[in-house]
Ligand SMILES: [Ca+2]
């Protein structure tokens with residue numbers, strides 16, 4: 001823990017100072033140097049993991065109720081620690097919000113997990129908002145009727161030092177009359193060294209280096225001994241564009257009306273598809289599928305063209321080996337680049353991302369442009 005490391009740093013500095021005093025009487029500058037030597041050997045271990053429970057109220061990690069009426073309940077069977085808090089669901093705007101935060105973690109990419117006790121009376125669509133300081137990175141909708149008593153991955157996100165946070169609220173959490181409540185229990189941040197940040201380059205002239213391509217499957221006919229080139233792209237390079245229609249990779253309209261456009265720049269490939277965003281139930285859905293990728297852990301990315309009339313809560317559903325995770329993203333910003341939706345385990349040949357227009361921003365548009373799967377090492 002950083003707090004602990006700070007104090008051990010302080011102890012060593014104190015020891016160095018004492019050493020100076022003990023040995024340094026009358027000798028002056030030479031011993032000041034030796035004190036510096038001792039300082040340089042101090043190694044601060046930056047913590048890689050932090051769990052924040054609803055009972056934490058420390059300076060560096062705490063749970064706070066920002067609004068509404070939260071009540072504490074003991075249920076040792078499948079909650080984290082000794083208890084959790086809960087509040088009632090709302091069909092409309094939020095009336096209750098709580099936050100877990102941790103200020104002792106270094107900057108970097110972290111897996112974010114949530115733990116809840118499951119109950120059939122809890123909401124099937126609980127928004128967890130991943131926060132970097134005061135900025136929202138993504139909203140992940142979680143089904144609290146299932147997967148209780150375990151750490152559930154909300155995705156991989158980049159944080160600034162000390163900016164790690166997750167908020168939960170009860171807005172639009174009542175999907176049926178059985179959804180009476182939602183709970184706030186614990187969250188966990190785990191540093192991942194391997195998470196990749198893809199650079200925004202011109203996608204049409206992108207070159208592939210077989211060695212660096214990592215998990216990208218190289219077909220048997222392609223060179224396997226390294227080398228860079230654009231002339232022998234693998235048949236399934238992990239990128240699925242809205243125009244792809246082969247067996248290896250395709251983007252299919254599952255429902256609704258989608259139009260093609262080049263009206264807003266910085267799209268991927270030839271163009272993008274768009275549809276109207278809806279406040280309530282979805283009316284349009286499209287599926288990006290990539291076959292030919294091996295089983296394993298992949299970072300999932302999406303590309304869109306951003307403008308002010310895009311929807312701010314666009315639902316991307318990642319269909320992975322452990323189920324379906326929905327990530328909500330703001331398409332008014334971060335256009336023209338690969339944006340990480342999280343890291344997930346996939347079975348072979350079943351890499352699927354679906355996008356739909358439900359529970360979003362009416363009057364705005366949802367853009368389906370391209371998605372990408374990039375293999376990362378297992379944790
Ligand atoms: Ca707890």
Ligand SMILES: [Ca+2]
Pocket residue numbers: 241242243267268269270271272273368369370
């Ligand atoms: Ca496209």
